[in-house]
Amino acid sequence: MQSADLDLRELLSFRPDGGTMFFMGRRAIIFDAVALGLLRKELIGSLGMAAARSILTRFGYAHGRMTAESLKLEFPDLFADSWTGPKLHMLQGMVRVEENKRSDGNEDEPLVQSFWYDSYEVEQHLLHLGLSEDSVCWTLTGFASGYVSYWRGEKVYFIEDRCCGKGDAVCHVEGRTREQWGEALEPYLPYFESESGDEVFQNLAKALRETEERLKKQRRQMSCLSAGAEEFGCITARSSAMRQVVELTRRIARVDSSVIVTGESGAGKERIARLIHEESARSGRPFVAVNCGALTETLLESELFGHAKGAFTGADRDKMGLIEAAHGGTLFLDEIGEVSQSMQVKLLRVLQEREVRRVGENKSRQVDIRVVAATNRNLSDEVSKGNFRRDLYYRLRVIEVRVPPLRERNEDILPLARIFLEQASRRAGRKVTGFTPKAADQLLRYGWPGNVRELQNAVEHAVALCLDTRADLEDLPEELRSALPRAGIVESVRPLEEIEREYILAALRATGNNKARTAAELNIGVATLYRKLADYEKQGFVA
Structure with missing residues (x-):
């Protein structure tokens, strides 16, 4: 019997009253595709995209290899037919294979390449998670890799370079050995190879952090509907005045100096501060914004420096301050001109000593932060009037960026x-x-x-x-x-x-x-x- 002779009506047997059913003599179950889509969504939500892809790819690999082993033992003629694997994919309702080419792998030709349509994984990923940046047929490529690896007697890795799940017109996969893929395989190997428990959790944590930062950045970019040359990090800069500000901001981001951003209320000072952070080496670390004008002096001190349990009435636990929370990243002090003289002294000490002491504690904690401040006041005038400390002013104003008003x-x-x-x-x-x-x-x-x-x-x-x-x-x-x-x-x-x-x-x-x-x-x-x-x-x- 050849793959062309396979007929689902002959391969699937079941009891009319339910309980058990068999596919090619092996027990099978009917599983709702939407449930599998929800499982995918849960895995991604709980473990992150990279970990979920790794689990589903290795699951598909094991399924494909097991299927090939069973065919070789029970149906050797079908095992020898190169179309059997794709045909089983279709009979099981996973995908429709329109073309399946095989070669000897010479002259940079892939050992196998296939064009897939109606992938259940694409359907469910789009339904539950929307359009993806990467290919999403993870169990299918895993199945193909496991099946062909056993069929050829050597490891073959399938990579999906086109996928309807990321907006392509068709899903396209190629299978090659590790040597044939070369360096192109490196980003995909972790999805196929098992690791120790510690390695898994370390890689999961790293992937989760990277994914979280990437998603935050994407949401900011999507919210701005980037319109081409005049869009810079979510800042509209078609005018020459704003282009100059953006160019200066990008140069500033490369160094770690303190910055004061000045401009009228509502002109976009915080957006400039965020661009400084996003274009800097600290972009993967926190950006913590504090509106100094919205808090009383006592509350601002507690928010910035944190406090120890029992430091004052209501302090029922230790609390980390926002300066500590910004460790490794950027602290944005909005409306710095509203800060009282006593608070200015405390901020100056943080900038000078690079350490912070929580309210009610005697020990200091080292902090590594970059400070970007913003104000709609003329701080130079405030210094002349005695309202703002000269030493703090010069500590903050290493570089000044003026955001022009919209008019x-x-x-x-x-x-x-x-x-x-x-x-x-x-x-x-x-x-x-x-x-x-x-x-x-x-x-x-x-x-x-x-x-x-x-x-x-x-x-x-x-x-x-x-x-x-x-x-x-x-x-x-x-x-x-x-x-x-x-x-x-x-x-x-x-x-x-x-x-x-x-x-x-x-x-x-x-x-x-x-x-x-x-x-x-x-x-x-x-x-x-x-x-x-x-x-x-x-x-x-x-x-």
């Missing part, structure tokens, strides 16, 4: 607004895909005294009120709709007709659509105003 980087407004629109739409479960020309035009003309934070709130307001797929002028907050064009900043030369149109329409909105008053304010005739409005309506600028 000084007009080119960043729309890219930022589109990012916030997508985020707000996703949170609200809405399908708002963009802005109308009038809404986009008004966003560009507004002065944004609240900077990026105000822009984010305005966009969220627009998404909440929007009745269409695009946010319109009427969906924006009232103060934004009625704002006149700002003056004094020219990003580029624009046609005079365009500027006149913008100003007239803004004036009309500011007067509540009172045309007579608008004409009077603009010092033009009412008839002239009506004529211009008629032209604007034809051009699609007036609804």
Whole structure:
């Protein structure tokens, strides 16, 4: 009998009333694919992606090798047929194999290559975990490796270089010996080879840490909808002013000096601090942010330095402070200008001695941190007034980065607004895909005294009120709709007709659509105003 003769109706036998069933004479069970998908999800959630893949790959390998051993013993003709392995995959409902090529492995040809469709692993991974960065047919490649290794009498490793689970049109695998793969096999060997218990747990811990950091970074990047050349580490920098800030930030990240980030409230200082951390050698360690202006002096001391059990009323246990928690990483002190004089002395000691002492303790603990501080105050003026210690100021201000306000980087407004629109739409479960020309035009003309934070709130307001797929002028907050064009900043030369149109329409909105008053304010005739409005309506600028 050959593989082409295999028929599931003849291979599967069972008792009609249930209890036991057999596949090719060996006991088998029917297992729901969704349950296997949930098992995969549980393994990944509990042990991490690398450990789950290792377990499932070795499970598949053992299954494939056992199947080949059984065939050789009980069905030698089927064992000799190279199509038997793929055929069994299909008969068992695992995958559909359209093409299975074998060779002698000469001239860099793989020993085996197959094209797979309808993989149950792809289906379940997408169902429970979504699109993957890597291939997901782990038990299937393990099965193929175990089966072919026994069939050839030497170890053969299958690697899936294309997979529908990561967005490819087809799943494609190749099988080669270790020598044929060379260095390309090294990243995959841990999934096939068993290890001692200690090695397993060490590798699990390492893989879990790496996976956690990678996922955090991916979530930050995805939340920004990176738009190409103007996106830097989740910072929109289309304007030349912001590009210069990003370039400076990246250079700063390479050294370990303390940094002060200055700028108006809401301009994005924390985002710059995070970029410094992410681009530095400390990126794999904690980034701990503290809003110094939001805490009282007593609470801030406890939060920063920690405390010993019994140090004060309510201190019922030892508590690690945020400075210790940032060990090896970056401590971000936001609104540093709000810190009291006594707290400034304590912070200075941490920076000088690189050690911290918990409240209520006598011993000091060494800490390795990089400090990035931020303020919307002019600390130099605060030093002159005696409100901020000069020695702490110079300790912190080894390097200063000034984040320009949004009104000084007009080119960043729309890219930022589109990012916030997508985020707000996703949170609200809405399908708002963009802005109308009038809404986009008004966003560009507004002065944004609240900077990026105000822009984010305005966009969220627009998404909440929007009745269409695009946010319109009427969906924006009232103060934004009625704002006149700002003056004094020219990003580029624009046609005079365009500027006149913008100003007239803004004036009309500011007067509540009172045309007579608008004409009077603009010092033009009412008839002239009506004529211009008629032209604007034809051009699609007036609804």
